Amino acid sequence: MAEKLREQQAIPVSKVQRAAKFISTGAKVGGNYVKHYAKKMVNPSMDKEELHSNNASDIYNSLSELKGSALKVAQMMSMDKNLLPRAYQDKFTMAQYSAPPLSYPLVVKTFQKHFGKTPEGIFESFTRSAINAASIGQVHQATKDGKKLAVKIQYPGVADSVSSDLKLVRPFALRLLNMNERELDHYMAEVEEKLLEETDYVLEIERSREISSECGHIPNLKFPIYYDEYSSDRIITMDWIDGKHLKEWLETNPSQKSKNQIGQALWDFYHHQVHNLKKVHADPHPGNFIVQEGDQLGIIDFGCVKVIPEDFYEGYFALIKKDLLIKEEELNQIFYNLEFISDKDTAEEQVYFKGVFKEMISLLGKPFHVDRFDFADDGFFERIFQLGDRISNDKMFKKSRQARGSRHGLYINRTYFGLYNLLNQLQAEVDTTKPEWLK
Amino acid sequence: MESATTKKTAKKDFRKLILEGYKNHVLEHGTAPKSVFKFAKDLKMKEEEFYAYFTSFDSIKSAVWIQIYEDTISQIESQEVFKEYSAREKFLSFLFTWIEELKKNRSFLLSIYGEGSKGMLSLPKEISDFKDKFKDFANEIILEGKETEEIATRPIISDRYDEAMWLQVWFVFKYWLDDRSPRFEKTDAAIEKSVNLAFDLMGKSALDSFLDFAKFIYQSK
Incomplete structure (x- = not known):
């Protein structure tokens, strides 16, 4: 009986333990709030920055140990800069780079399962430890026939744990994103769907090929070649893209011309996807872009691709036009279609929310209103953050029982915030091209 | 000396026969055989021959x-x-x-x-x-x-x-x-x-x- 007990205690992978991880974080976060208010009593001028920063590191620590989809959610939150206070952002962007690695025996086993051979049996060389951690897998470097390859291996069991992980993250998301439950569930469904897609490596290869061939004509872009014979639904083998991550590259102090060239390539890449392909690489975080010699931009990781439905596309971008010359009725219709307002709203709410969304859209549409936009303009980003802050603290929003905005908007917004944010980091000035009908 | 080696190979085969036979029985019937006697009979061997290799089903x-x-x-x-x-x-x-x-x-x-x-x-x-x-x-x-x-x-x-x-x-x-x-x-x-x-x-x-x-x-x- 004593043995039995010990055995029970040794079960580490269960939902219970994962939950315990979150609970202990919850307790810490709670503690941080207590500390914050205690300090505030002594020093009323203290702002919330410190509190956020304490919370962020506690939450990050527990998320990074959990890996998998929880880490992915951390990434998502780190992307939506407008939704998160500054301190969270910095900590969460770390989640994009580091996660504890898989053991080598498990890598060997995964290879044997899928190819019946060990990595050494397939490649001329293969690194024993991971070179990079991706959110749901890790990357090893290999060589074959003199070519450098990147081999991405998915953590086992990730696909199965997506749904339960999201349930665990939910209370934190509620707290952090300041949303009500209904609103959150509305989006969580979309997130879950996308995360499940991301665990499908066969789909990822298919989409990578499709988008890279469609975007092949855009100047200064580089895409890796994918190798089917060494890929499966848990392993992806592609060319190794030599170069520097965006952040590292920026540390080498590139010239303004180089920065503009990279920025322009980025803009063109997204322009073509959104307006022509209606399918977009919806994961514009810095880790997915590599700058190569001669200011070429390498693009990796097509795990997250958002297909943009036609009616959503029309409504969303119609709002970005410089002068909203559309009649009030038409505008109302668009707002209805995009689920910004609904019949359940009171007249007062409708007026208020329409006002807010118009302000938001005209701000976010700014780069589209000119031919050339300087993303180095921190004032522009400051205004976006301020608006985000103001909205998330507004009583009308908190009171509202409605989810606002179409679920498709979630990833499109994320894509544009991500893109703007990258361009801001680059301090680039780019020609903000737009399709004919938007001019 | 010679007979010892032949005996050894024969022994090995019998052992394998019993092992495989037991596995097959469990796979096909979903349960262990009723008795060693019945099991040995199915394998066309005598019960005492069975005991030369295994003492019970547990040992299999x-x-x-x-x-x-x-x-x-x-x-x-x-x-x-x-x-x-x-x-x-x-x-x-x-x-x-x-x-x-x-x-x-x-x-x-x-x-x-x-x-x-x-x-x-x-x-x-x-x-x-x-x-x-x-x-x-x-x-x-x-x-x-x-x-x-x-x-x-x-x-x-x-x-x-x-x-x-x-x-x-x-x-x-x-x-x-x-x-x-x-x-x-x-x-x-x-x-x-x-x-x-x-x-x-x-x-x-x-x-x-x-x-x-x-x-x-x-x-x-």
Whole structure:
């Protein structure tokens, strides 16, 4: 009986333990709030920055140990800069780079399962430890026939744990994103769907090929070649893209011309996807872009691709036009279609929310209103953050029982915030091209 | 001399015949044979011939476990990289390969252990030979781990590490029996995470500093 007990205690992978991880974080976060208010009593001028920063590191620590989809959610939150206070952002962007690695025996086993051979049996060389951690897998470097390859291996069991992980993250998301439950569930469904897609490596290869061939004509872009014979639904083998991550590259102090060239390539890449392909690489975080010699931009990781439905596309971008010359009725219709307002709203709410969304859209549409936009303009980003802050603290929003905005908007917004944010980091000035009908 | 060798080969074949016959019976009927007499008759041998190789059905089951274990060991030892592994990686590699070998016998194992797995409070006695062999293997790993300081030497507890690793093996087995995920991926995750936990606990940690401190306080009182 004593043995039995010990055995029970040794079960580490269960939902219970994962939950315990979150609970202990919850307790810490709670503690941080207590500390914050205690300090505030002594020093009323203290702002919330410190509190956020304490919370962020506690939450990050527990998320990074959990890996998998929880880490992915951390990434998502780190992307939506407008939704998160500054301190969270910095900590969460770390989640994009580091996660504890898989053991080598498990890598060997995964290879044997899928190819019946060990990595050494397939490649001329293969690194024993991971070179990079991706959110749901890790990357090893290999060589074959003199070519450098990147081999991405998915953590086992990730696909199965997506749904339960999201349930665990939910209370934190509620707290952090300041949303009500209904609103959150509305989006969580979309997130879950996308995360499940991301665990499908066969789909990822298919989409990578499709988008890279469609975007092949855009100047200064580089895409890796994918190798089917060494890929499966848990392993992806592609060319190794030599170069520097965006952040590292920026540390080498590139010239303004180089920065503009990279920025322009980025803009063109997204322009073509959104307006022509209606399918977009919806994961514009810095880790997915590599700058190569001669200011070429390498693009990796097509795990997250958002297909943009036609009616959503029309409504969303119609709002970005410089002068909203559309009649009030038409505008109302668009707002209805995009689920910004609904019949359940009171007249007062409708007026208020329409006002807010118009302000938001005209701000976010700014780069589209000119031919050339300087993303180095921190004032522009400051205004976006301020608006985000103001909205998330507004009583009308908190009171509202409605989810606002179409679920498709979630990833499109994320894509544009991500893109703007990258361009801001680059301090680039780019020609903000737009399709004919938007001019 | 000559007759001895021929006898030996014949013996081997009979042994195999009984092993396979037993597995087939369990697979096809879902239960163990009713009696040795009936089983021997089905295999067209006399009951006393059966006893020359196995003393009971339990000893056949035991032989199955030993075979799985030995196949696992020869598998991992055939991998070049195995020698370079750390103790932690060796144990991981053992479990991952062992699960693959178990997979070849999954239906057999399920029909014997599947139903009662929740009630398996004590270890079925046919497992004990496998357990002894595994412990020898585990002790090799532990010894190596102690040399490389992956595993901390602690009074009394560290003599029981082999038992702890055995419990882990048994945990993995039971987890795998209930695993319904495609390709048993959850079992892979379970192995990875539980071994990491076990080695983190066996390694030098805050626990040692705590014990050291507690001892100091106790002694200086």
